[in-house]
């Protein structure tokens with residue numbers, strides 16, 4: 173391995189909210205378009221005061237979320253420019269909660285971003301936050317008022333909602349109240365996580381939704397598999413791939429394989445990353461420190477960095493342990509930031 177680094181907590185420097193464009197006013201009122209069939213036509217007023225100074229962070233808890241290792245990711249970005257100019261074109265094809273995107277966007281380090289994921293509900297939530305945060309906050313306010321075990325299971329079974337605001341509100345409501353913030357679906361693609369035992373779940377989080385709305389204004393948001401990402405040749409783009417991790421060798425880390433990302437998918441991703449490198453782009457990937465992953469990325473141009481992730485992955489608390497992860501880059505990792 174080329175290097176071993178310690179993972180530190182991150183300090184994010186906010187840039188001025190004004191630079192993100194529209195800031196909603198305290199008088200903004202929106203109709204809840206349809207959090208669920210029985211709340212479709214009620215007008216609600218967001219109960220939280222609008223503050224435009226808050227820092228955007230992932231609006232969902234997500235399996236494999238990278239908030240805990242953000243500093244390690246930032247330390248391994250390419251040294252694109254000695255004067256710290258922003259990454260001109262940033263791609264994150266396995267966006268999930270988008271922890272790296274939000275951290276960099278806050279620092280003003282991305283000029284233009286393309287976020288994508290195969291999870292249709294998640295992408296709908298990004299789009300709704302980008303276009304109509306107040307309607308989402310209104311719908312979540314209704315969910316928060318009605319929250320109970322009965323309401324949770326009633327909303328959980330609404331698998332066929334068509335209204336984007338209702339879909340997004342359902343995703344966020346379930347994400348904030350379900351067991352461990354897990355996203356798990358059955359074979360039919362239906363969310364099936366039981367309710368969590370939170371005394372007072374923070375369901376609305378209006379301030380963060382508004383902050384995310386501001387930073388998402390100029391962002392391209394797509395619903396497609398990673399292989400359909402097409403950065404333009406000629407521009408040196410930066411792509412961060414954070415796929416479902418390959419199961420670790422000791423079997424302690426098998427949760428993601430259920431999402432259907434196979435060893436063949438890992439190989440396809442490696443080939444895709446190589447192709448992007450050969451077309452002049454910068455690629456960074458994260459994955460588990462499994463034998464297959466080390467083997468796939470053993471040759472140049474890939475560089476593999478072990479990181480000590482403070483991530484506890486076994487659902488049985490007695491067997492929880494920190495999991496080995498690696499960062500892989502196609503460039504000499506810069507320490508400029």
Ligand SMILES: C[S@@+](CC[C@H](N)C(=O)[O-])C[C@H]1O[C@@H](n2cnc3c(N)ncnc32)[C@H](O)[C@@H]1O
Pocket residue numbers: 230234235236237238239265266267268269270271272288289290291396397398399414415416417431433
């Ligand atoms: C490890 S999570 C990403 C976590 C994210 N970096 C964060 O900070 O929250 C992996 C994501 O990849 C998505 N995914 C799985 N298979 C995919 C595929 N073939 N193409 C694109 N996205 C995929 C999942 O929906 C999930 O959101």
